[in-house]
Amino acid sequence: MRANTVHKRAYNHCLSTLAARPLGSWGVSEAELSDALEVSRTTVRGVLSGLAAAGIVGTDGTRRRLIRHPVPEDYFPGFETETVAEAVERKFMQWVLQGDCRPGQVVNTSELARLFGVSTTAVREYLTRFSQFGLLKRRENSGWIFAGVTPDFAAEIYEIREMFELRSARRFVELAPDSPAWAELASIEREHHALLSEIDARYRDFSRLDERLHRLIHDTSRNRFIRDFYDVISIIFHYHYQWDKSDEKERNRVALREHLDYIAALRSRDLRQIDQTCRAHLRTARATLLRSIAVGPLGGAPERGRGPDAAKPGVVLPAE
Incomplete structure (x- = not known):
């Protein structure tokens, strides 16, 4: 650094x-x-x-x-305080959410490195981290395949996400009152209220704020496996959310209010209330993810003859 x-x-x-x-x-x-x-x-x-x-x-x-x-x-x-790994993560997320990553698209890691302003090694290391979760698979002698997400995969991801987030939330409320995390939570809460007041014009800003809140909670777990897992959660949930635009504004309005309930529960340090608000919000996120998978990329209907568990077309990521 x-x-x-x-x-x-x-x-x-x-x-x-x-x-x-x-x-x-x-x-x-x-x-x-x-x-x-x-x-x-x-x-x-x-x-x-x-x-x-x-x-x-x-x-x-x-x-x-x-x-x-x-x-x-x-x-x-x-962006001025990021490590190289954090910069790659942020830029990759932006690249995905801007719609530049589509099923079946072939992408060269050296091109990604040039686009992100980092080395090909940094990009390759970032992609390698996803392979342990089955989201990316290595092709023999020719790079990577983005495996895609089926309803079964989404159900598994949700189960682990709920377990990790609840554990992280309980650790969060054990923080000392003067921990910087509480100040960051207060800042995030203010941004939620600001976004809600301007939701008609700014509803697409929700993904960034959603990622910021949940990452803050996961980071306080002080568990590197939980923190790494959240990278996968971000890609899966936010990427697929882009597929279903039918009720995006109202969906984000509901999620913002659920976040505020969740933040209030964290402030109360009431474990029962935290458990209730966290589970309620994650159930909503799961339902949105499953609906987006059913809709498919760009709002298109799933291909005929394909069952819900059939493999989705992948993004091929050559090594060079």
Whole structure:
């Protein structure tokens, strides 16, 4: 990771931490902040200098003080704080959701690398991660096949998703009140309300917000297998959602309200309420996925003579 990226990630992390603190004395040492942000003291000093220049943190003699809380404009944009792997993941998701990935389409990984501005190795490593879930299959001597999703596959994915998300949600409410995750959840909640108020014009922005909320919850599991699995969930659910446009606006309106119920349950730390709202939302997501699979790409009907469990046409991804 580039040094500048490390600084920006640490700076944003520190802002999220300060957002949950009361104004006034901030008695943290460079060593403590270095441990909390998981960066060197040199980077910490750069972060503190930036906070002082922005008028967020000042000094009172030898002690630091939090002068004001951060606002959204204080944060570096997300794309400036990404690792290479995260950048590939984001760009691949955008590529899929923009409709550039269609069943039967042949794609060259070197072309993807050029499009994303990364190495072919980074793209290949990203695609390899999906093979363990059966979503991508390696063809002998000629790259990859996107296997597609059948109703049976969707049912299996839903079962694991529910189990992992409930486990992650329970871990989320164990976080300390000053954890940056709570500040991020509050930011996501505000964006939900903003999107609902402009749903007629912005309903297609839902996918990004949906991914952000569920990834936040999965990331707090501190389990690399759960985090990796969410990459597959994002591709499967968001990609197939694009197939059925018939009631997209109303569907997204319902999902936004379910998200807000879910967020309120997380804030309450009531495990029973969390379980109820999480299961209700995931059942809706499963029904939407199954309906989208039935509709097929571009809103077309499934091919005649094909049973619901028949293999779907795949996306072939050659190695070079």
